[in-house]
Amino acid sequence: MNYEISTLFTEEKTKNKIQKLAQKIRNYYKDKNNVVFIFLLKGSFIFFEDITREIGLNIKITFLHVSSYNNKTHSSFKVLIKKILILT
Numbered sequence: 001m002n003y004e005i006s007t008l009f010t011e012e013k014t015k016n017k018i019q020k021l022a023q024k025i026r027n028y029y030k031d032k033n034n035v036v037f038i039f040l041l042k043g044s045f046i047f048f049e050d051i052t053r054e055i056g057l058n059i060k061i062t063f064l065h066v067s068s069y070n071n072k073t074h075s076s077f078k079v080l081i082k083k084i085l086i087l088t
Contacts, residue, residue, distance in 0.1 A: 018047075022054030029057060041065040041083070061087040 009017075029035045039048040041063050052059065065083035068075040 015050075018050050019054055022051055022056075025051075026055050026057060029059075034060065036060045036062060038062045038064060041085075063087070 035057060037048075037052065037059050039045070039061070042065065048061075052061070063083075063085040064081055065085075066079050067082050068077060068079045070076055070078075070080065
C-alpha cells in the first residue's frame with residue numbers, strides 16, 4: 001500500500017499558535033498566584049516545553065501518566081492514573 005504523506009501544520013504556524021495561546025494564558029493569569037499546569041506524559045511533553053517557555057510566568061507543573069489499556073491491547077474506557085510527578 002502506498003500512502004500519501006502531507007504536512008498538516010507547518011513549524012512556523014505551530015509556533016505562532018503556541019505564542020498566541022501563551023499570550024492569552026499570560027494575560028489571564030498575570031495577577032494570580034499558585035497557577036498549576038497539568039500535562040499528560042507520553043503525549044504532551046514537547047508542547048509542554050514550548051508553551052511553558054512562552055508563558056514565562058512562575059507556575060507549578062504536574063505530570064500525569066494515565067492509561068486505559070491496563071496492559072491489554074484494547075481500552076477498558078476506564079482511565080487509571082499510573083503516576084503523578086509534581087514539579088515546583
